[in-house]
Amino acid sequence: MNTIKDIAKAAGVSVTTVSRALNGYSDVNEQTRQRIQEIAEQLDYTPNHIARGLVMNRSKTIGLLTSQSFPSNPKDTFTLDILAGVNEYASERGYDLILFQSRPAGGRTYYQMCRERQLEGVITQNLPHDHSATEELAATGLPGVFIDNPVGSGSASFVTTDNADGARQAIVHLIELGHEHIAFINGHHYAYVSKERRKGYEETLHEFGLPFREEYVREAAFEEKLAEQEALELLQAQPHITAVFCVSDLMAHGVMRAAHQLGYTLPRDLSIIGFDDLVLAEYFSPPLTTVHQDRYTLGRKACELLIEKIEGKETPASLVIPASLTVRESTGPPGS
Amino acid sequence: MNTIKDIAKAAGVSVTTVSRALNGYSDVNEQTRQRIQEIAEQLDYTPNHIARGLVMNRSKTIGLLTSQSFPSNPKDTFTLDILAGVNEYASERGYDLILFQSRPAGGRTYYQMCRERQLEGVITQNLPHDHSATEELAATGLPGVFIDNPVGSGSASFVTTDNADGARQAIVHLIELGHEHIAFINGHHYAYVSKERRKGYEETLHEFGLPFREEYVREAAFEEKLAEQEALELLQAQPHITAVFCVSDLMAHGVMRAAHQLGYTLPRDLSIIGFDDLVLAEYFSPPLTTVHQDRYTLGRKACELLIEKIEGKETPASLVIPASLTVRESTGPPGS
DNA sequence: TCATTCTTCCAAAACGTTTCGGAGGCTGAT
DNA sequence: ATCAGCCTCCGAAACGTTTTGGAAGAATGA
Incomplete structure (x- = not known):
């Protein structure tokens, strides 16, 4: 050499x-x-990158923290798209990316993990429920950007999809098809994205002069199985319902199962709409109408923001990526 | 600091x-x-990792080369599982992983890319069709392990699923259900995995005294759409066929579509079996019986091998991970 | 008592790069 | 002839470690 x-x-x-x-x-x-x-x-x-790094006191390396999920999970494609976006932008700018899928071992903190690897900044996505992780990171002053997690501080920003508008588009679509009794299956009441999507749901109903009914909304922890159960109950208790908007594609699939159990034909007897647009959605039967999240851009923008921070530029505290509706075959006029 | x-x-x-x-x-x-x-x-x-790296002349970093696929593709989960396996083992051993999803820019070679980042070794998976990439890498003497790509040299090994045995398990399953006319939809005739799976198909037929018929086999380039077309032709031309074994889950889905078009009820009129066991497979209707590849282990073992190489130990030229059959609802006795 | 061996420590070099401060030579203006 | 200013180059220090070769003192054995 x-x-x-x-x-x-x-x-x-x-x-x-x-x-x-x-x-x-x-x-x-x-x-x-x-x-x-x-x-x-x-x-x-x-x-020699390393020698250069030493003298310039720069590792030119950033980290992506993600929670690990085994066995593999349909939501994985979500992570991979984000990863791809982050990775591509990072490499364009000459940064290396290292990926953390597991929590720090031996009682160490995430911050220590980052310091050991000489990271200059960190992006966070879908971390396990103890929010402490991101907040801890935000507190350290290490440049950070958090995806779908509204922690804003001097050294950290967050980026997210326009959840409220995504929900709005879904509801508008249903209303335009003629639906008036639209149920809503949410994730966790405390999750940021859930709150936003609920806001979109409620506001759009009002906008079109439709009443908001508490008895039309359920929570199902983003889980398919739970959504199936909730839907089973809900649809039997509230027979006027002709459409349901779910806050994730997986929960939408749960609702589909419930509908099949009740002998419904889709979308004639029930319109179903999801959120995320996982690759999976296209393979449901019927293929799912859903709110598309541009995960690649989400990752890319997160990385852009991070590198700006690292290089000392001013950055906005948050960045919102537009959502769009992908119409497939799980929605149609009521009773058609 | x-x-x-x-x-x-x-x-x-x-x-x-x-x-x-x-x-x-x-x-x-x-x-x-x-x-x-x-x-x-x-x-x-x-x-300080960097200072240490400089003096010890070790970056403690390995690379994973993967082809990029946008927009996201159902096969992505495959890559992510491998990534997870590689990443986890690497971090256990104190190595960093950096991910290359795009080909080298500006006429540079993969090897140069690796050298610039001071990589100590490289793992390759699902690279674009120009095999040159892996062979080029194998020739450089950089420690390497290639997934599903049988390039063996002094400094490189390869790891793969037991493709032939996976195919065997699929065929045995069909034969035990009573099928005698089993079609086979392959990928590319030149692809290593295709050859192996075909071998498993042929040998198992012989083993059970069933004739091998060239007219029962087709190729569909691992593409869903193509598999659909081929199946449409095949099923009409060869009405005795009661089962079809596809070399990927996606192609199996194409066959499902063809079967639906022909008005078949599954699995009564046709048993279908795939290969890979993508998360997707469970969401097909009916859920797909398929040969499971343990992608996480594939990645993990690849990384194990690589690190052994880097640290100067003797390693086998190849490593084969067992396959297993996941039986779901797309297979059953013929005409049941 | 002396030589030998352990134990515990250290100074200095080395890794490959960037950067600070300056040095020489040349040009052109005064 | 002098000076300022520019162009082109260089020596040496610095970054944070590891490692080599040895040194001082204590312990051991004869």
Whole structure:
């Protein structure tokens, strides 16, 4: 492995000059620069990231913290898309990404984990329920951006999908199809995204002059099985319902199962709409109408924000990515 | 950020002693060691990976090369599971993982990409069709392990699922259900996994005294749409067929679509069996019987092998992970 | 008592890069 | 002839570790 010294020797100049030539400084003669560049190529020189990192006190590395899920889970595609977005932008900017899927071992904190790896910043997504993790990180002053988790501080921002508007689009779609009795199956009442989506649901009903009925809303912890049970009860207790809006695709699938159990034909007897647009959604029967989250962009923007922070630029405390509706075959006019 | 020097000063010893104390060398007095350790904790010391990497000439970093797929694709869960396996083992052994999803920019080679990041080794999975990439890497002498790609050389190994046995289990299952006319939809004739699975198919037919019929096998490039078309033709041309074994879950879904178009009821009129066991498979209707690949283990073992190589141990040229059959509802006795 | 061996410690070099402060030589204006 | 200013280059320090080779003192054995 050839170093900058070898080049210097071969070119008959000092290492300083080689360094400055290769890094495009203006105080080196154009001829020498070209000679140095040629020699560098001949010698198959590649700069040593590590040495550079040491002297510049920069690791050029960021971390992505995600919760681990085994065995694999349909929501995994969500994580992978975000990862792809983050990773791509990071590499464009010359940063490395390292991925944490497990919590710190041996009583250490997330922050310590980050410091050990010399991370310059960290992105967080779908961490386990103890919110402490993100808040702890936000408190350290390490540049951070949190996906779907509204912790804002000086050194941290958060990015999220426009949850309220996504919900709005779903409800508008149903209302335009002619539905008036629209149920709502939420996740956790304390989760940020749940609150936002509920807000979208309620406000859109009002906007169109439809009453909001507490008895039309249920919670199912983002779980398919629970959603199935809740839907079973709900649909029997409230026979006027002709459509249900679920806060995740998986819960929508639970509702589909419930509908099948009740002998419904979809979407004639019940319109169902989800949230996320997992790859899965297309394979349900019928294929699911759902609110699309642009996960790749979510990850990419998160990374953009993070790198701006790292490089000392001003960044907004939060960033909202638009949602869009993907209409498939699980929705239609009531009773059609 | 406190360094080893700060500790040395506080403890009244030299940096050498601090380093050796913290790294568990035997030539430091137990009392001084403890004192140093306490001070290190008080000072909230974390060792600088980068400085260490520089002097030891080790980055402790490995790479995972994967092809990028946007928009997201159902096969993504495959990649994520492998990633999880690799990542977890790597972190257990104190290695960092960096992920490459895009090909090298600006006419550079994969090998150069690896060298720039100071990688000590590389794992490859599902690279784009130009096999050149893996072979190029194998030729460089960089420690490497390739998933599902049988390139073996001194510095590289490969790991794969037991494809032939997986196929065998599928066929045995169908034969035991009473099927005698079993079609086979393959991927690419040149792909390693396709060859192996075909071998399993043919051999198992022979083993049970059933004839192998060339007219029962088709190729569909691992694509759902193509498999649908091929199945449509095949099922009409060969009405004796009661079961079809597909070399991927996605192609199996294509066959399902074809079967529905022909008005079949599944599995009464046709048994369908896939390969991979994507999370998706459970959501097909009917849920798909399929050969399960243990992707997490695949990744983990690949990483184990790689680290052994890096640390100079002898490693086998290849490693095969067992397959298993997951029976769901897309298979049953013929005509039942 | 002296030589030998352990135990415990340290100074200094090394890893490959960037950067600070300056040095020489040349040009052009005064 | 002098000076200022520019262009081009360089030596040396610095980043935070590990490691080599040895040194001082204590313990051991004869």
